[in-house]
Amino acid sequence: MSLFTGHQFSVDVCETELANRCGLEGKKLLLINARGIILKDLAPGENMTTFSIFVVRKFKWRRNDFGFEVGSKFPTGEGFIWVKTESKDRKNIQSATSFFSRE
Numbered sequence: 001m002s003l004f005t006g007h008q009f010s011v012d013v014c015e016t017e018l019a020n021r022c023g024l025e026g027k028k029l030l031l032i033n034a035r036g037i038i039l040k041d042l043a044p045g046e047n048m049t050t051f052s053i054f055v056v057r058k059f060k061w062r063r064n065d066f067g068f069e070v071g072s073k074f075p076t077g078e079g080f081i082w083v084k085t086e087s088k089d090r091k092n093i094q095s096a097t098s099f100f101s102r103e
Contacts, residue, residue, distance in 0.1 A: 006033025007096035011083035018070060018079030022049050030083060032096040037068060059097050066093055
């Protein structure tokens with residue numbers, strides 16, 4: 001499976017302590033697949049941050065904001081990443097993250 005295979009959504013990263021530590025801001029491409037979550041710059045060949053399935057703890061929603069908690073095994077430490085999404089993408093993002101369930 002390619003790193004970039006999976007569900008893709010255009011999002012806007014919200015400011016959080018973890019986002020600041022990772023240098024994440026502005027519009028990004030959110031990719032969700034069996035390997036984890038990737039936030040990638042929209043411009044080809046630009047920066048990306050990968051959150052392995054092993055460091056993602058849980059997901060939350062605030063209206064159209066999608067958030068995920070990252071554990072302390074992530075290189076920059078634990079915290080939350082919040083992104084603004086299109087309301088039409090909520091159901092698709094929930095479906096894409098369903099395989100992360102550890103219950």
